[in-house]
Amino acid sequence: MHILDNLIRKKERRAHKADGGTGGAAGQMPETARASAGRMQGQNASAQPDALDRRAFDRVVAESLRGGHKGGCLLLCDVDRYREIKAIYGKETGDAVLRHVCDTLHGVFGAHVCVGCLGGDRFALWLPTAVSDSADAIGRGVGIVNDRLLHPGRELPPVSVSAGAAFGRADDDHQSIGKRAYQALTVVKENGSCGFEAAL
16 A cells, blocks of 8 residues: 555545545646646656656646645655666666656555656655645655665666655745655755755
8 A cells, every 4th residue: 555545535525525536636737737747747758758748747736735635745866876786787777767756656655656757767646635734644754655665676776765744824836845755855864964954
């Protein structure tokens, strides 16, 4: 079971009861953003076929925040030592590593998230139903991601990710939440990488 599925299902049930059962869960990815995400996933020709490009990902986050939903979490992930791995093993293996990271992020965090490739070795996840109380669960999810990446079980070099999270506030746009998530990611990188930090 995906690490956030139980939290998300509980939140969806509460929201379903609150709106009389007629609407979607508060904090879900807006319908137009989901449609855009689906189109972009099919068009993305990068090494990460299931990840949106930066512009499409930013649009999903901005639209979700504009929808008046409280909560949501932006999770930024850097692949540790990626340049070194690419230099040693070559571009083909480097691309395979990025695909493996993308697949692992999807596998751990489930279908309720939007994954974006921000270029190079950086990924971003938008968890539209997450709130600050979910920080521990998200941190555990990052730990599971790293355990799987460090033990790939096939002909890939072991890797890890550093991750920084920020939770949506009432006055946030995609730039302000992105800045806080990046600051949290920087703390992880400065403290040895392969870890998780949530912005306060």
